[in-house]
Amino acid sequence: MPLELCRTASEFRAACDRVRASGRRLGLVPTMGALHAGHVALVTEARRRADDAAVTIFVNPTQFGPTEDFAKYPRTLESDLAKCEAAGAALVFAPEAGEMYPAGERTRVRVEGLTAHFCGRSRPGHFEGVTTIVAKLFAVAGACTAVFGRKDYQQLKVIQRMTRDLLLPVEVVGFPTVREPDGLALSSRNAYLSADDRARALVLSRSLGAAVRRFDAGERAAGALRLPVQEALCAVGLAPDYVTLGDSETLEPIGDDAEVGDRALLALAVRVGGARLIDNVVLGEDAAPGASP
Ligand code: AMP
Numbered sequence: 001m002p003l004e005l006c007r008t009a010s011e012f013r014a015a016c017d018r019v020r021a022s023g024r025r026l027g028l029v030p031t032m033g034a035l036h037a038g039h040v041a042l043v044t045e046a047r048r049r050a051d052d053a054a055v056t057i058f059v060n061p062t063q064f065g066p067t068e069d070f071a072k073y074p075r076t077l078e079s080d081l082a083k084c085e086a087a088g089a090a091l092v093f094a095p096e097a098g099e100m101y102p103a104g105e106r107t108r109v110r111v112e113g114l115t116a117h118f119c120g121r122s123r124p125g126h127f128e129g130v131t132t133i134v135a136k137l138f139a140v141a142g143a144c145t146a147v148f149g150r151k152d153y154q155q156l157k158v159i160q161r162m163t164r165d166l167l168l169p170v171e172v173v174g175f176p177t178v179r180e181p182d183g184l185a186l187s188s189r190n191a192y193l194s195a196d197d198r199a200r201a202l203v204l205s206r207s208l209g210a211a212v213r214r215f216d217a218g219e220r221a222a223g224a225l226r227l228p229v230q231e232a233l234c235a236v237g238l239a240p241d242y243v244t245l246g247d248s249e250t251l252e253p254i255g256d257d258a259e260v261g262d263r264a265l266l267a268l269a270v271r272v273g274g275a276r277l278i279d280n281v282v283l284g285e286d287a288a289p290g291a292s293p
Helices: 009-021 037-049 077-086 126-141 150-165 188-192 195-200 202-216 222-235
Strands: 004-006 026-031 052-057 091-093 144-149 170-175 240-246 264-272 275-283
Touching (some): 009 026, 009 052, 009 091, 026 037, 126 144, 150 264
Parallel strands (some): 026 052, 144 170
């Protein structure tokens, strides 16, 4: 089947309806484009869990802050379409901004609590933009299985909460972070890194990997798990937005003086040169990412 490109919400809705009407289950992969092997892995997972995969490609203006990289975010639709086709996607939805935010629009979707910490603290309004656009995409696509990366772990948890709270007919599943062989998490924003920045960025996955090894060796003191990650970033001259340990379901931060239980999210965000990078591990669940230091 050739890839079908939809430009309007009504075209995409009709195409999704056709998939279900033929008795096939729809898999949905929302993205902002500039597709890489991490996105392609989500498409493969969507096809594994469903019958036909639809990829959405939309650089969503409402999830960028006024000083962030909306204008310079890479837009590579032609090569994205080729990657979707090669990955076996059936549909791509690539709308213009006016299609998703019709003239006079006044509606936002906000999830409380889960958005208070981690990236919610350093990017005010970001998750409101994310939940608003994903609610719209789910409203257009209809019943489906949607696949999101655990690289954006907080985003995954926020979208799962929103989907339950709004009674949307969507099963939201997470997929493990896809990494370069040396451990760097794939990201469209890696394109902003100079060769020096790319080398420095390895400290993200390496320091998280060291935390996984400490946890797996029995360390449960929150500070002993978290602080060395912060120190490793600072040691190479980086100033993290945050390095936070929290409950892997409620995303409530865990103080350095506390003990962690069987599972905990350890997540960080840091500007490296021109790119704001994020990475995380769930201690007690994820293997240590990347090559050993
Ligand atoms: P983005 O285009 O960056 O908004 O990401 C679209 C989807 O791809 C989100 O569900 C991300 O979590 C996911 N994603 C991005 N990078 C990776 C990666 N390295 N591994 C797995 N999923 C990813």
